[in-house]
Amino acid sequence: MQTKSVIYMDHSATTPVREEALAAMHPYFADFYGNPSSIHAVGRRAGAALSQARRTVADLIGAAPREIVFTGGGTESDNAAVRGLALARRAATGANRILTLPIEHKAVLHTAQDLRDHFGFELDLIPVDSEGLVEMDALLTSLGDGSHVAVVSVMYANNEVGSIQPIAEIGARCRELGVPFHTDAVQAAGKLSLDVKALHVDALSASAHKFYGPKGVGFLYLRSGVPIQPTITGGSQEDGRRAGTENTPSIVGLAKTLALVEEEREAENKRLRILRDQLIGGLLESIEGVRLTGPREQRLPNHASFLIEGVEAEGMLIGLDLAGVAASSGSACSSGAQRPSHVLEAMGVSPREALGALRLSLGRSNTPEEVAYVLKTLPRITAQIRGSAPVRL
Ligand SMILES: *Cc1c(COP(=O)(O)O)cnc(C)c1O
Secondary structure, three states: OOHHHOEEOEOOOOOOOOHHHHHHHOHHHHOOOOOOOOOOHHHHHHHHHHHHHHHHHHHHHOOOHHHEEEEOOHHHHHHHHHHHHHHHHHHHHOOOEEEEOOOOOHHHHHHHHHHHHHHOOEEEEOOEOOOOOEOHHHHHHHHOOOOOEEEEEOOOEOOOOOEEOOHHHHHHHHHHHOOOEEEEOOOOOOOOOOOHHHHOOOEEEEEHHHOOOOOOOEEEEEOOOOOOOOOOOOOOHHHHOOOOOOOHHHHHHHHHHHHHHHHHHHHHHHHHHHHHHHHHHHHHHHOOOEEEOOOOOOEOOOEEEEEEOOOOHHHHHHHHHHOOEEOEOOOOOOOOOOOOOHHHHHOOOOHHHHOOEEEEEOOOOOOHHHHHHHHHHHHHHHHHHHHHOOOOO
């Protein structure tokens, strides 16, 4: 099957690299290949591109260039922020409690658990409600006067159920108390405002491949003056905060695509919201025993996620794939192992129900015709599965 004919509705897992970004990257592989740290002209050319990319990203999120650290993607940014902020603050103040959500991406969750299990931190997982939104009262109670808290990490938008957390509100409180606050904005980037001042964040993670850039590159915004212990040590690149020769082509591509998606954000969100709402309305209407996961309003504009009763995700995804539709059950890493998602579990969904999770995440390529096709196809696949295989746990 040619990829062109595939209806790709898995943009929360990854996105194709847009042509403009590819074109911008190309010269930095073969022509301007110098090491950005080199003194000579070949290196200076790469160094200039790196500086320009840093300025572009900083301008787009309301930061200063020196507050941008380029990384190897979202997972690395999350690790650097959670580990680096927690270790630095504990060293300075003795605070050793980490506050985060049970629905975080594993890049944050497993990092926090590692800090608990191997570095002597305490971990508070702040509960979420049945829509995947943080219980603010519980967060504020756990935060207290902040003196015992090493870091707070709350994701901006959830990858599995699309819920958007009140980051600005949490950030304002953390700032008042002087507690470092990180947000995983990997799903939010390109869809929600990344204005770091309005969000009151000390650190923010983003990953290029989630907004039409290359894989394996991302950035971490780090507010000036907030102490951090580097997790990748070596050379003095990125102001000593992330060692290793910078990935110039990918960083150039990241900056290019971020500029474009930010420019198009409002118009594209408007278009996506219409398609998303058609998917949600259409599926709730046409299939019995379907319910939406995550909030109806406070959700990503491109994100539709469901529980389909009496259907196992894997069979549904295979059926969709055969019908030319690329979708997901919610988390990219759940194929094969039929383990219910930790996100749905934290939202109070039973393990049995959670097996019927379906995520349709929209993007630039999707059209109203594609949505109509999915709305026509999914009820047929659901009926087929329900008619044949019994669901077993
Ligand atoms: C994809 C994702 C990550 C990981 O980013 P990578 O660049 O793939 O390492 C982290 N957090 C969230 C919310 C994500 O969706």
